Amino acid sequence: MSVIKGIKGVKDLLPEETPRWRFIEESARRWATRYGFHEIRIPIFEVTTLFARSIGASTDIVEKEMYTFPDRDGTSLTLRPEGTAGTVRAYIEHNRAAIPVPQKYFYTGPMFRHERPQAGRLRQFHQFGVESYGIADPRADVEVIALLWRMLHELGLPSLTLEINNLGQAADRDIYRPILVSYLKRHVPSLCGNCQHRIEANPLRVLDCKVPECRSITEQAPRLSESLAETARSYFAQVLAGLDLIHIPYSLNHRLVRGLDYYNLTTFEVTATNLGAQNAVGAGGRYDGLVETLGGTSTPAVGFAVGLERIAMLLPDSLSSPIPTDKTVYVAGFGNKGSVAGLSALEDLRTFGIPAVCDFRSTTLKAHLRQADRLGCQFTLLLGDDEVTKGVAVLRNMESKSQHDVLLASLPSQIESLLLSS
RNA sequence: GUGGGUGUAGCUCAGUUGGUUAGAGCGCCGGAUUGUGGAUCCGGAGGUCGCGGGUUCGAAACCCGUCAUCCACCCCA
Numbered sequence: 001m002s003v004i005k006g007i008k009g010v011k012d013l014l015p016e017e018t019p020r021w022r023f024i025e026e027s028a029r030r031w032a033t034r035y036g037f038h039e040i041r042i043p044i045f046e047v048t049t050l051f052a053r054s055i056g057a058s059t060d061i062v063e064k065e066m067y068t069f070p071d072r073d074g075t076s077l078t079l080r081p082e083g084t085a086g087t088v089r090a091y092i093e094h095n096r097a098a099i100p101v102p103q104k105y106f107y108t109g110p111m112f113r114h115e116r117p118q119a120g121r122l123r124q125f126h127q128f129g130v131e132s133y134g135i136a137d138p139r140a141d142v143e144v145i146a147l148l149w150r151m152l153h154e155l156g157l158p159s160l161t162l163e164i165n166n167l168g169q170a171a172d173r174d175i176y177r178p179i180l181v182s183y184l185k186r187h188v189p190s191l192c193g194n195c196q197h198r199i200e201a202n203p204l205r206v207l208d209c210k211v212p213e214c215r216s217i218t219e220q221a222p223r224l225s226e227s228l229a230e231t232a233r234s235y236f237a238q239v240l241a242g243l244d245l246i247h248i249p250y251s252l253n254h255r256l257v258r259g260l261d262y263y264n265l266t267t268f269e270v271t272a273t274n275l276g277a278q279n280a281v282g283a284g285g286r287y288d289g290l291v292e293t294l295g296g297t298s299t300p301a302v303g304f305a306v307g308l309e310r311i312a313m314l315l316p317d318s319l320s321s322p323i324p325t326d327k328t329v330y331v332a333g334f335g336n337k338g339s340v341a342g343l344s345a346l347e348d349l350r351t352f353g354i355p356a357v358c359d360f361r362s363t364t365l366k367a368h369l370r371q372a373d374r375l376g377c378q379f380t381l382l383l384g385d386d387e388v389t390k391g392v393a394v395l396r397n398m399e400s401k402s403q404h405d406v407l408l409a410s411l412p413s414q415i416e417s418l419l420l421s422s
Numbered sequence: 423g424u425g426g427g428u429g430u431a432g433c434u435c436a437g438u439u440g441g442u443u444a445g446a447g448c449g450c451c452g453g454a455u456u457g458u459g460g461a462u463c464c465g466g467a468g469g470u471c472g473c474g475g476g477u478u479c480g481a482a483a484c485c486c487g488u489c490a491u492c493c494a495c496c497c498c499a
Binding site for chain 1: 423424455456457458459460490491492493494495496497498499
């Protein structure tokens with residue numbers, strides 16, 4: 001019989017690691033709530049065309065990374081590769097634009113992309129993201145970036161950098177693209193093979209190439225910022241001024257070109273060292289055209305997403321190790337009468353509200369005490385045949401080794417007062 | 423999709439130019455203590471050497487294939 005194993009790139013989160021995940025998620029929720037965002041829960045799968053239209057049909061995600069399958073009636077469905085598309089769909093479908101207060105959502109959950117796994121990259125991974133709809137004001141960008149920064153910063157992640165760039169409007173990029181292409185074509189032989197191909201496919205990506213030769217060529221290249229219209233420039237200037245005002249440190253990165261098609265104007269990314277090759281912890285930007293692209297009325301929007309696995313990788317170990325078992329009582333019932341009395345003592349404590357555990361495999365007191373020790377219990381309730389005959393049990397403090405008799409008849413209340421006094 | 427590294431006990435890893443019965447540390451179980459945990463000492467269990475084929479008198483080791491995993495490219499959170 002062969003053992004069934006998990007899917008490549010799909011990880012289990014075992015009980016040892018869930019505390020640090022809860023810590024991350026709770027922290028993210030708390031910060032998003034402080035900034036006026038409300039949780040939205042959207043489906044894990046959607047109609048395939050939603051992602052094709054929003055993310056961009058020619059992106060890698062849509063071309064080769066989606067988990068797509070036919071529904072029983074033949075409709076093509078896809079496991080969500082990111083959260084923005086579904087959130088926008090829900091925003092349109094429920095006519096949220098009609099609500100007269102800002103629509104600011106956050107979401108968290110698993111995403112799916114069929115990629116080759118490596119450090120910080122999985123096929124099922126988890127994101128936390130926020131989306132802010134309807135506000136074409138630089139302060140909305142600032143708000144979202146501030147939330148991202150404060151959230152990551154409070155987690156104590158080391159060496160974070162916020163990078164920011166202005167992509168302008170699509171029309172600005174249409175002006176810039178041929179300028180860049182003609183420059184790049186004059187340097188084709190010095191570019192890496194990838195970039196030679198990118199000149200045709202996605203010239204802006206050349207700016208983002210890691211190869212040193214390519215970087216030195218693009219260092220001299222005409223800048224996108226020089227092709228931007230005045231409206232785009234002044235919008236970005238206001239975003240930066242806002243960040244300065246509230247003391248969010250950033251660095252301008254003219255190479256920051258986001259991968260998804262729907263971004264315009266502000267784009268940003270928070271990177272960290274010690275993350276392997278995938279150094280982006282979170283990223284986002286403005287996507288004013290997306291709601292309209294998906295069939296809604298023209299709606300400005302800005303948001304970000306962070307990778308929870310990547311945050312977990314960066315989080316200091318100190319947050320994961322201590323398993324606080326506080327005042328859990330280990331009930332050591334042994335012997336014929338003792339084990340029976342132990343079972344009812346367990347239940348009495350639990351229904352009273354006192355956490356209580358037992359390892360039913362242990363038959364001797366010695367084995368029980370060893371398990372109590374391993375489980376980190378501060379107290380053990382000793383309950384053998386002798387005690388049952390006397391109508392008592394013995395509460396042992398595992399640290400001080402002091403023991404007190406307690407009456408079986410009023411077990412929970414007596415134990416509670418002993419726990420409180422210790 | 424492409425490239426590289428690694429697969430030996432529950433875990434971390436040794437294992438000589440191919441040689442007889444594959445080891446260590448930690449962990450686990452038991453005993454010293456037949457009703458008192460951790461520490462110590464003593465003892466014990468536990469291995470299809472990832473899988474399949476090949477070379478050889480002989481393979482954990484060499485060759486081919488395959489799978490898993492990690493890392494990198496690509497791309498992205």
